[in-house]
Amino acid sequence: MTSPALLQPARAPTRIAQLFRRGDHLLWISGGALGLAVLLITGLLLLVVLNGLTFFWPFPLTAVDRAGGPPLLGVLTATQPAHKATPAQTQFRVGNRELYNFDFIWVPTAQLSNYRAPDDAVEVERQENGDFLGFLQRLEVGGRVAATGPAAWDQLLALQPGARDLAAQATTLQRDEIGALNARIQDAKLRLVSAQLAAGGLGSPIDPALAATVTADLAALQARYETLRARAEALAVESVAAQAVFTTIDGKEKKIALASVVRAFKPNAMGFGRKIGHYLGRAAEFVYGEPRESNTEGGVFPAIFGTVMMTLIMSIVVTPFGVVAAFYLREYARQGLIVRLVRIAINNLAGVPSIVFGVFGLGFFIYFIGGGIDRAFFPAQTALHVPTFGTGGILWASLTLALLTVPVVIVATEESIAAVSRGAREGSLALGASKFQTILHIVLPASVPGILTGVILAMARGAGEVAPLMITGVVKLAPGLPVDGTFPFVHLDRKFMHLGFHIYDVGFQSPNIEAAKPMVYATTLLLIAIVVFLNLFAILLRDRIRRKYHTGAF
């Protein structure tokens, strides 16, 4: 027997060695893999949520003196520690794009001194050129000074809504009435072309009476167009009468028409409650507003609308087809090798890259079917090379996505049909119901939750898919929503905007990516929220069904 004194020092290493021999370190490392996955997903969500939610917050404006340059006024956005040869740096969002040519500036931290937060620093959200940061000097109406000093600020707040309203009227006139007029002018021209085509081809002589009516129509429309345009111009001129004069911190003077002031505020003077109000106001504008500055500012309402409408059309198409296909496979087709192969093929279809569906949609729906529709029903437009359905549009995008998501619905429906108990089915048949009656009254109601799960999953997949849309009808900026007040109200041939594409476009195609990034985070948050909400809903629904079938014994 060895003495305890000798055993003692050897014991600890043996225990550790034993742990390693048992592979516990590997066990923990495999746990680390799971931990990493969990960290990745939570980290990503956190990153998006933090960046997306802070986008609307009115951060204080910092004024700071800079050695070897004019002073700066801006929002402190980032700091970077010294890295190799580069010293520590601080980033400011200084705005005033048209004066400085950049929105953001990196300055060596060592050059900065005398940080302060002036109460009268104003941040102006403008219709164009991004934010302006500076100090209000005076207010001019029609070229004459109306107010200076603190009174100017009150005047600005009082006059701004009226000026905005005038500008909005001008825009509405421009877009709605003149837009409608343009459509009618186009219609009249198409009437001419149609008549020419009917008479034998483009440029053929047509009935002079018809030509005269159309020409008269065109002249009348043109005259109306001129009046409307004059009115819009007058409105626009009237709206810019009131101007606010600002100075930047380095002393440059800048006049801003109140009509182009979306929002003016003094973040340093705002209380917490006012900041909350400001935050909610901007968040609401983001959801309900129109985009500005080639999508990098303002709202994303058209994109939300486009995403929702496309997803809805897609689900309207995919649900009946997916369900019928599933019923065919489960209830009608003779079970055998072929059905098994078809089932594998449908399963695999879910794994085919979405861009392939996009290519199919482009070639088949747009050029083959859409081009065919155009040739058959819109000969005048085709002759003028103005495609109607023969170009990307919300209908073709939705159909492409329906094709992409049909396997999801088929698989989910099949699963839920299979889960309907044999007893219920046989009971129905035994009572004399026909096969279709059994399906309609017994199997279908029982599988509705399962079908719903499939459809919701399909919607979630469809809402987040971008690649096939890029080639079947999504655009950066659509002139009108697919639903509006002009006949026939729903325009399935129109191009549309989409949240996912908005992210790609603003984040990667816009000229000023750095300035647009916060906006992209907000859009991303919105898209993730929609997709995650749909998925969670589907997961919960599925769990509920599973539990129901677990307990509900027949």
Place this chain on the structure above:
Amino acid sequence: MPVLPPPTTTPPRSLVAKAVSRRVRLVDRTANLVIRASGVGIIAIVALIFVFIAAETLPLFRGARQQVVFEQPLPDNPAVLALGVDEYESNVWWLDATTGSIRFLDTATRQPRSGMPLPALAGTRATAAYRTPTRDQLLVGTADGRVIFAETRFAAVYDGKSGRTVKVSARQIAVVGVAPGVAVTAVHARQNANGDWLYAAATADGRVFCGRFSEDTPADPPQPVGGAFAGRINGLAVDFEGNRLFVATDARKLYQYYLADNRATPFRVYDFPANITALDYAIGDSALIVGLANGAVESWSGVREQPTDTLRPVHRIHTFASLPAAVTWIQPSGRDRGFAVGAADGTVQLDFTTSERTLLTTRLASGVRALAYSPKLTALLALGTDGALRFSAVQNPHPDVSFQMLFTPVHYEGYDAPAYVWQSTGGSDDFEAKFSLVPLIVGTLKGSFYGLLFALPVAVLAALYTSQFIAPRLRSWLKPTVEIMAALPSVVIGFLAGLWLAPLLETMMPGTLLCVLTVPLVIAAGMVGWMMLPRAARHLVPHGCELVLIIPLVVLGIWLGQALGPGAESAFFHGDYKQWVFEKFGQQVEQRNAIVIGIAMGFAVIPLIFTISEDAFSNVPKAFQSASFALGASRWQTAWRIILPTASPGVFSAVMIGFGRAVGETMIVLMATGNTPILSFSPFNGMRTLAANIAVEIPEAPVAGTLYRVLFLAALLLFALTFACNTVAEVVRQRLRQKYQAV
């Protein structure tokens, strides 16, 4: 049971039942029909996707088709020196040496129209002529040693009643003396973007002259090109800069000049196995097409023999199908790199330089005297030595793609060696399209490889851990979390990878690579530390919930890696890993590189692999585990040596499905790489994948054009690849399920 009174007022039951059952049966039968039809229809649509995409690519590999519109002798059996047709294909014209005039033939009525004599040909005879392929410009050499610049014009007049009529005219622009009294035997000309003519002329006494002519300025006489030529001069070719000149002689020699550099002596002289009987530049004036007396047709282009060469000797880069007799005429197309060749036995062939394809072969009754393409390439004229003109309509939509071009290295013009290049569009009209799918396929595989490199260990280990070592309650929380991860739109992942991760990783690369070491080490150390704690402390964390300890350890490991990163960088990479990579491998480190893609793609693929392999692990019968434990194996040993091998087919199928997803991923690659189609497996640069390439290029591709169809081919490849991967995965998974059922 209460006895019901017999019904008195209702009709007999059997009748009701019959009526009801008839209706029911009708509905049932209709439903049967409708559901069957729609079911089969939907399955047919699924099949249609594949069939449609495949059908769109088929025309790529079809040859050209020709249909002879008419064949008739030209009036007066002329001595034709140049032949042409206008862009409306309404009139054929030719230069007749006998009468010294340009003559026209209406293709609709097939009647000759009045000709236009060239005034300068009065009193002499045309001895050589050349028509530029891009515009209808004509250079004529005369027997008395002059050259005539001329052009034909076709003006379409539209009239509401009779449609289009084309007015024809010809104009003599200028006359320039070359060698007074000596016949001009060969001419060649080009017009540059300013409209200036660059031309070359050879004379009967074996001299060559080269000059520039502009309509606005007085004409200078052409300057002689030095050197004595062996043999009689057979052909000339001068480029649109008036710099590169080729002279072919019947001593089987080709002389190459760089006129700006040395006008007196040829830059190189090449020997050929047979006489060069025809030569001209393909569009772009970079590749020279030569036809030999033995029927061979080749394309020669400048190649740098030394990297520092400024003047390039020409090398043979393409060889085309040989003709059975001496080549008599080479007619380049004015639009693409195609050309028509004619031989002395009447064979006419349509070839294309880049793809080396012969798209059409036909025969005339007699030898080929002249050929001409219409400007839109839809009509081909062939004139036989017997004076018969054949006018045929040609359909040649995709001459520029061949199987070899898509998948093997091709020697492009201006390149020093054959290469795999994807470059579908260029700035100018005479751009040579390069459609090699290889860089895209390599890019696709590279992206998937780095994605799986990251995703595979993480996902499989995480799945193993989830299925074997974790408390069921925690598991019911984790699985939906991972499912949410799977549902994240790839555009979101791509955005974060491109705009957040890529700049971050650029500065933190050494630290991040170090994490591969530090994270496992920290976890192992943490495990030892935890196990050393007294039992009571360890009971604070319930069995199966060690994850709450592990996650902080992962964070610690990542932090440690990043903290050590700068130190490691100065120790191993001399303080700058980018510089080090550049010096060591000669490669720039791009910000959006394959490592970023690996992490982002991994993010997209991890949930897929995780879910499927977790399923496979969980489905391994419990008896296996129990038996292993009973024999004294530890938990890890059981998981690693029993569960993993048993479920390995499931893991394999998970990897296949993950691979399929990575191959087809579009948005992540589009946003997080530079999208340059390069052929490289390096982790430090980007790539362009098949899917991203389709997304980038198809919106700009003209419908039914070559690029459009090549992109459909790329889509077909993707479809086939992913479908194959998924099918293999599915079959493996079904096998596995059956096996377990048997256990």
